[in-house]
Amino acid sequence: MGLAKRIIPCLDVDGGRVVKGVQFVDIRDAGDPVEVARRYDEQGADEITFLDITASHEDRDTMVHVVEEVASEVFIPLTVGGGIRVLEDIRTMLNAGADKVAINTAAVHNPEFVRQAAQRFGSQCIVVAIDAKQVSVEGEPLRWEIFTHGGRKPTGLDAVEWARKMVDCGAGEILLTSMDRDGTKAGFDLALTRAICDAVSVPVIASGGVGNLDHLADGVTEGHADAVLAASIFHFGEFTIEEAKRHMAARGIEMRL
Amino acid sequence: MSSVALIDYGMGNLHSVAKAIEHAASAGTRVTVTADPAEVARADRVVFPGVGAIRDCIGGMQTLGLDEAVRRAAESRPLLAVCVGMQALMDFSEENDGTSCLGIIPGRVLAFESHMPAPVPGASLKIPHMGWNQVHHVSDHYMWRDIAQDSRFYFVHSYYVEPAGADVIAASTAYPVPFTSAIARDNVFAVQFHPEKSQHDGLQLYANFLAWNI
Numbered sequence: 001m002g003l004a005k006r007i008i009p010c011l012d013v014d015g016g017r018v019v020k021g022v023q024f025v026d027i028r029d030a031g032d033p034v035e036v037a038r039r040y041d042e043q044g045a046d047e048i049t050f051l052d053i054t055a056s057h058e059d060r061d062t063m064v065h066v067v068e069e070v071a072s073e074v075f076i077p078l079t080v081g082g083g084i085r086v087l088e089d090i091r092t093m094l095n096a097g098a099d100k101v102a103i104n105t106a107a108v109h110n111p112e113f114v115r116q117a118a119q120r121f122g123s124q125c126i127v128v129a130i131d132a133k134q135v136s137v138e139g140e141p142l143r144w145e146i147f148t149h150g151g152r153k154p155t156g157l158d159a160v161e162w163a164r165k166m167v168d169c170g171a172g173e174i175l176l177t178s179m180d181r182d183g184t185k186a187g188f189d190l191a192l193t194r195a196i197c198d199a200v201s202v203p204v205i206a207s208g209g210v211g212n213l214d215h216l217a218d219g220v221t222e223g224h225a226d227a228v229l230a231a232s233i234f235h236f237g238e239f240t241i242e243e244a245k246r247h248m249a250a251r252g253i254e255m256r257l
Numbered sequence: 258m259s260s261v262a263l264i265d266y267g268m269g270n271l272h273s274v275a276k277a278i279e280h281a282a283s284a285g286t287r288v289t290v291t292a293d294p295a296e297v298a299r300a301d302r303v304v305f306p307g308v309g310a311i312r313d314c315i316g317g318m319q320t321l322g323l324d325e326a327v328r329r330a331a332e333s334r335p336l337l338a339v340c341v342g343m344q345a346l347m348d349f350s351e352e353n354d355g356t357s358c359l360g361i362i363p364g365r366v367l368a369f370e371s372h373m374p375a376p377v378p379g380a381s382l383k384i385p386h387m388g389w390n391q392v393h394h395v396s397d398h399y400m401w402r403d404i405a406q407d408s409r410f411y412f413v414h415s416y417y418v419e420p421a422g423a424d425v426i427a428a429s430t431a432y433p434v435p436f437t438s439a440i441a442r443d444n445v446f447a448v449q450f451h452p453e454k455s456q457h458d459g460l461q462l463y464a465n466f467l468a469w470n471i
Contacts, residue, residue: 002431004389004409041456046389072276077411077454097272099413099454122309124385124413172385172413203383226383256389256409 004256005220006046006227007244008079008205009234011036014053016062020232030235033066040234041074043241046256048074049102049175049229052082064096071097081129081175090117094125102175104129105148108155111169118170127205128171132159132192133179144192151179159192160199167200174200175229178208185211185232193223205229213239213247220253260287261467262300264327264342266317267292274306274339277453281463294326302467303330306453307341311366311416312353314341324359331361336445337466343440343447344418352416362440362447364420369432376433385415392428392438392450400427400439400446400465408458410450412438417449444471 011018011033018030030036037048048070052063060083067080080093081102090101107114107128118126131151136143144159163174176196178189188206197204206225210216210233219228233239249255261278265271271290278288289296297303305327307314318324330336331346338346350356350366358366369384376382389409394401417436420426427446428439440447446466452459 002390002433003386003412006388068272071273073280075273075277075280075453075456075459077413094270095272097270097276099273123415124387173387201381201384203385203387226388 002254004046004254005225005248006205007216007241007248007255008047008049008227008229009040009045009241010049010051010207010229010231012051012053012231013063013066013082015059016066018235019053020235034069036235037070037074040241041076044245044256045076045241046227047077047079049079049081051102052080054082064092067093067096067098079127079175081127086113087117087120090121090125094121098125100125100127100173102127102129104131107166108146108148108157111165114166114169114171118172123170123172123202126171127173127175128163128166129175129177130159130163130166130196131177131179132196134189134192142191142195144195147179151182160195163196163200167202171202173203173205175205175207176225181209182207184209187211187215188219188223188225188228190218190223193219193225197224197226203227213244214251216244217248217251217253220248221251258285258287259302259467260289260300261302261304262297263288263290264297264303264305264323265290265292266314266321266323270308271306273453274304277460278304278463278467281460282467286467292321292323294322297323297326297330300330300334302335302337303327304337304339304466305342305345306339307343307345309341310353311341311344311350311358312356314345315356315358318345318359327359328361331445334444335466335469335471338445338447339453340414340449340451343449344416346440346445346447347418347420350416361445362420362425362442363422364418364425366416367419368416370415373432373434382433385413386417386432387413389455390430390432390438390450392430393435394428395426396441398427398441398446399469400441400462402465403461404458404465410438410448410452410455410458412450414449418447
């Protein structure tokens with residue numbers, strides 16, 4: 001009895017539409033974000049995360065409207081990531097109805113931005129998104145580095161050290177994505193997940209690689225994650241959130257059913 | 258027509274709280290988001306949500322004269338305090354190197370970090386306490402109408418309330434040991450969790466507040 005582990009469906013939004021992850025060759029339209037969010041809320045999602053993968057400024061405004069509309073009828077926590085670069089971006093999203101924002105690249109360019117954001121808005125609404133990739137070769141102790149630009153650009157930053165530093169700067173939560181696993185449906189990088197979860201004192205969301213319901217449960221039991229995030233397994237009706245929660249509960253994980 | 262004042266001391270976004278109350282309200286209820294003490298004084302019911310750090314909250318309230326407005330509401334009309342709003346009702350908080358609060362309910366606000374044990378030896382307690390946790394009703398209160406015992410509500414906080422008297426405890430939640438997650442005294446009700454982020458049960462709690470007759 002106590003705090004439940006969370007399932008967080010993630011909506012990649014491009015130009016006002018939900019799209020399947022960018023890593024896939026065949027990008028399929030997964031619908032209107034407001035409708036998709038409503039459906040996940042009905043299925044019992046514990047939170048919803050929107051990742052704005054749009055490039056242009058006009059489409060950014062579209063994201064603000066999406067958040068406003070969802071926040072008016074979906075009463076669970078909402079996180080918005082993608083393109084959060086200055087304090088004003090955070091204010092805009094919080095005013096639109098987001099509860100948390102996820103900062104990614106901007107944190108890598110300027111860690112002080114995370115500190116300023118946490119001071120201004122409170123740690124509870126600052127999520128730092130970490131995209132990590134394994135850099136150790138076989139036979140070496142496992143090591144992961146932070147990558148930006150969708151996993152293409154190495155930064156030389158050690159993932160575990162970086163996670164600790166972000167928490168010191170005031171991050172209230174870490175959204176950890178394995179760039180090796182993202183889009184593969186092969187399951188989370190459990191060694192990476194466990195290394196980060198055990199290293200920091202804030203909740204960690206595991207992301208990248210979910211292909212079946214056991215992967216979600218493994219993220220908690222073996223990866224020590226506080227929450228698990230997935231996109232494609234939910235978008236096309238393969239599994240409902242409710243099925244995922246029941247499966248995790250059957251594996252002995254405390255869930256909100 | 259009945260009216261609800263939602264206190265806005267300028268520290269954060271009250272969009273969700275306002276929408277949730279509107280969602281739970283009947284057609285005859287007027288919901289106003291306000292920083293004006295006179296508006297708060299006129300309202301039939303008052304909701305005091307808290308966001309941000311406690312020192313900013315108390316400071317912002319004092320600057321706008323809202324601290325007195327809340328004290329007066331606490332004497333006479335249904336008052337619902339949420340999250341930092343609940344903490345602000347107490348005497349004192351450990352946050353921001355120690356902050357004097359409104360002193361409406363005797364008690365203190367403590368940091369999880371310095372007062373709670375590890376969940377299992379060797380592991381650290383994740384702070385903030387973030388997510389859906391069970392709310393165990395200690396008293397049979399109108400505010401719990403149509404809300405099942407041990408239902409889950411959404412929490413996000415690093416400090417928790419320790420009231421001086423156990424008689425005001427309306428609910429408790431374990432993280433990892435039980436702390437006070439709701440307080441009730443006469444016309445005052447306060448919750449540490451966020452009803453506006455707690456889906457059906459959260460909306461039910463707001464509906465109960467709007468129908469609560471003292």
